[in-house]
Structures are given as C-alpha cells and as structure tokens.
Amino acid sequence: MPTTPAPVTTTPDSPSPAAPPRPRPGPPPRPRPRVLLVGTGAAVTALLLLVSVGTVLHQPLLIPPLAASMALVAGAPDLPLSQPRSVVGGQLLSALTGFAVLAVAGPGLWGAAVAGGLALGVMMCARTPHSPAAATAVIVALQAPPFWSFLGLLALASLLLVAVGLVGARAAGRTYPAYWF
16 A cells, blocks of 8 residues: 655744755944945935035935935935936836826825835836935925926936935945946
8 A cells, every 4th residue: 555755744943854054134334434334424414415515505405205315226226216317217207106196196194105105106107216205295295396497406416416426436446237227
C-alpha cells in the first residue's frame, strides 16, 4: 500500500522548509561624519537660500514640502524620490494636480484631500515619485495661490534644491544624481 508523506506545516514564526530565514531589518547604518555634516549643511544652506531668494522676490519661497524635499535630496540622494526628475517633476505635477482639483471643487479640505491622493497617482504614472510633493497639491487646493507665479516659484525652488544637493553630494564624496531624467 503506497504511503503519502505527511504535510509540512509552518507557523508564521517558522520559515518554510525551502526558504532560508530572512535577516531582520535593522536601522540604517550611521552616516560617516563627513556625510552627516555636509548633508546637514546642504539642507540648511538650501532652505536659507529659499528664504533669501524669496525675500528678494517679496514672495514666500520656503514651504514645508520643500523642506521635506531637501531632506530627501541631502539625506538620501540615492533614492528614486530624491532624483531631479522626481523632485522637480513631482513638485510641478502635484501643483498642477492641486490646481485641477481646485478648478473643479474650489478651495477647501475635501478638495485638498482629493488633490493629495490624486497627486500620488499622477506622479506614479509619470514615474516621478516624490512624497513631499503630495503636500504641495494639498497646499494649492487649500490656499488657491496665483497659478503662474506659484508654478514659476515652485520650479525655481525645486531647481535650487537640486543644485544645492548636487554641490553637497560632491563635497561629501557621494554621487548625486543617480539619473537626471
């Protein structure tokens, strides 16, 4: 009489017999002192530059999503979210998404929520993922800024962040960007 092998059972805590156990992820490694200092200095420099240029232009150039963008550029320059395509493209596409929702729904919290969510989809379709940019769509849908001046200032600010990120990466001995477009 043929015998059938007993079924192999696994628990959520035990790996399957065919797969080796996966190491548990831990925190990222500590940055080298030079990378830490230059990255922090680049972020501070970029944000102060936005304030300076905004002061000269009599326009607020520093908005919270741009501070988050610079944190990615200076702190994680290898990520797709930090690449110039994503920083500039993601910010501009998200702003346009915010303006589109604004045109349909008018300013307000409901439209802002929709704009922030739709911005993610637009960035994914355009292959320009940049999470801070979703907040830019929210700001547009809440505050209804002037279209052309907001887009122009946002483009300028995004390009300045990329430029400071480029200089900072060179000073830290890092490679940035991994790709442009």
